[in-house]
Amino acid sequence: MTDQACPIEWTPDLSVGIEAIDDDHKTFFVVADLMQSAIRENPQNLEAILRSSITILQEYVNGHFLREERAMEAAGYPKLAEHHALHEAFKATAHRFVEDFNKIVDHNEQKKAAQKLAEVVHDWVCDHIAKVDMAYKDFLKAEHVDSRPLAFLSQEADEGGDDDDFDLMSMIPGDGPQ
Amino acid sequence: MQDKVEIVFNILSAEYCLVLDPNPHYQRLVKEILRFGGPKNLEIEFAVDADHGLRLLREGSMHFIVMETKLPLEESIDFLMKIRKGRAKWNFDISLPIIGYADAFTPQEIYRLRDAGISELMIRPLSAATFFKCLKSASSRKFIETSGYCGPDRRRRLVMNYANKRRADDRAAELAEAAKAEEARLKAEADAKAALQAAAKAEEEKARKLEEAQAEAVRKKVQAEQLAREKAQAEAAVAAAAVAAAEMARNKAEAEAAAAKPDPSAMTQEELSRHLLKQKK
Numbered sequence: 001m002t003d004q005a006c007p008i009e010w011t012p013d014l015s016v017g018i019e020a021i022d023d024d025h026k027t028f029f030v031v032a033d034l035m036q037s038a039i040r041e042n043p044q045n046l047e048a049i050l051r052s053s054i055t056i057l058q059e060y061v062n063g064h065f066l067r068e069e070r071a072m073e074a075a076g077y078p079k080l081a082e083h084h085a086l087h088e089a090f091k092a093t094a095h096r097f098v099e100d101f102n103k104i105v106d107h108n109e110q111k112k113a114a115q116k117l118a119e120v121v122h123d124w125v126c127d128h129i130a131k132v133d134m135a136y137k138d139f140l141k142a143e144h145v146d147s148r149p150l151a152f153l154s155q156e157a158d159e160g161g162d163d164d165d166f167d168l169m170s171m172i173p174g175d176g177p178q
Numbered sequence: 179m180q181d182k183v184e185i186v187f188n189i190l191s192a193e194y195c196l197v198l199d200p201n202p203h204y205q206r207l208v209k210e211i212l213r214f215g216g217p218k219n220l221e222i223e224f225a226v227d228a229d230h231g232l233r234l235l236r237e238g239s240m241h242f243i244v245m246e247t248k249l250p251l252e253e254s255i256d257f258l259m260k261i262r263k264g265r266a267k268w269n270f271d272i273s274l275p276i277i278g279y280a281d282a283f284t285p286q287e288i289y290r291l292r293d294a295g296i297s298e299l300m301i302r303p304l305s306a307a308t309f310f311k312c313l314k315s316a317s318s319r320k321f322i323e324t325s326g327y328c329g330p331d332r333r334r335r336l337v338m339n340y341a342n343k344r345r346a347d348d349r350a351a352e353l354a355e356a357a358k359a360e361e362a363r364l365k366a367e368a369d370a371k372a373a374l375q376a377a378a379k380a381e382e383e384k385a386r387k388l389e390e391a392q393a394e395a396v397r398k399k400v401q402a403e404q405l406a407r408e409k410a411q412a413e414a415a416v417a418a419a420a421v422a423a424a425e426m427a428r429n430k431a432e433a434e435a436a437a438a439k440p441d442p443s444a445m446t447q448e449e450l451s452r453h454l455l456k457q458k459k
Binding site for chain 1: 201203204206207210211216217218281288292296298299302303304305306307309310334
């Protein structure tokens with residue numbers, strides 16, 4: 001899909017009629033745009049910004065897919081298996097991109113890879129919403145959808161990860177009684 | 179499951195947040211994490227340096243702060259200490275969670291930020307999941323205020339053989355807390371006693387008023403009975419007078435009638451005949 005066919009921002013004609021899912025879709029546009037604008041402006045800490053964007057993008061992809069698939073299951077959507085397969089295929093593609101990005105050390109190559117990932121995400125989201133998600137527009141209702149913020153779904157999609165890995169401050173030595 | 183309930187309570191109830199980072203790309207990243215990952219209607223204010231941050235905090239209370247900890251580092255530490263030690267100075271909650279991030283930290287930097295009162299630290303790349311875990315952890319941490327340290331409870335690990343040992347700095351805080359609790363207990367006792375006294379006084383007043391009302395009712399009843407009695411007596415006297423007057427009138431009429439009756443012995447023959455004829459008629 002080209003930029004002409006797909007808007008830079010989410011537009012109301014991409015609405016699937018469910019606020020929580022529309023909000024997720026908007027997030028993908030925003031994060032893809034955030035990556036592209038950082039690449040354009042090329043700030044000093046571009047690599048760190050791109051890595052953060054990619055991490056968040058991965059988390060939100062997992063959370064959003066979980067939200068959609070749970071809703072489809074609750075509604076008894078007949079094309080769930082097909083939809084799930086498309087989600088898995090995209091996750092694999094994104095995962096490959098991220099792995100490749102992590103191996104790159106050259107600054108310009110990193111920019112190119114991140115630009116490509118942002119375009120892939122943007123185009124895939126546009127195409128997926130227009131062709132695949134629209135198929136459930138009249139099938140899924142708001143009551144089928146877990147409307148909690150995306151971070152909660154992302155966390156549940158990532159269940160099994162080490163829950164203490166965030167606790168940087170407990171890792172420093174000498175934190176005993178004074 | 180309990181874990182998730184806590185997250186919802188702590189994070190989704192937040193309404194205002196300050197993001198302190200001069201980098202617009204990170205401002206936007208943090209905004210997207212918060213907007214799409216956290217509370218739906220969270221209002222986010224952005225500050226580009228410590229002074230700007232303090233100004234925004236003074237203008238409107240925030241529920242938590244997210245900040246770059248290398249503003250540079252000294253500026254970040256100064257910002258943290260001004261907040262944490264400013265109970266007498268600021269009109270906002272100095273114990274609010276403050277989440278910091280940077281590309282990397284040395285152990286020394288972590289110590290300094292921790293002792294300045296940072297709640298949690300994250301290393302970039304930022305992650306929504308890590309961010310919310312930090313916020314959850316920060317929200318549940320007790321706030322300590324002692325002469326040497328103001329900030330979230332720094333104890334994070336279970337230390338073996340810790341029993342019967344305590345942090346020296348905690349002693350003053352514990353004593354202050356105990357004194358505060360005792361003061362609250364005494365005040366509660368005094369309040370309860372005062373409430374009991376007030377209730378007893380009110381009850382007494384109520385009984386007195388009731389008694390007064392009853393006496394007044396009795397007095398009015400007696401008065402009414404007296405009035406009724408007097409009225410009845412007056413009416414009886416009037417009736418007796420009327421009877422006496424009627425009797426007198428009747429007697430008088432009889433006397434007059436008697437006086438008016440002709441004496442046949444004193445009548446002439448002609449008058450007697452007319453009288454008899456009249457009677458006969």
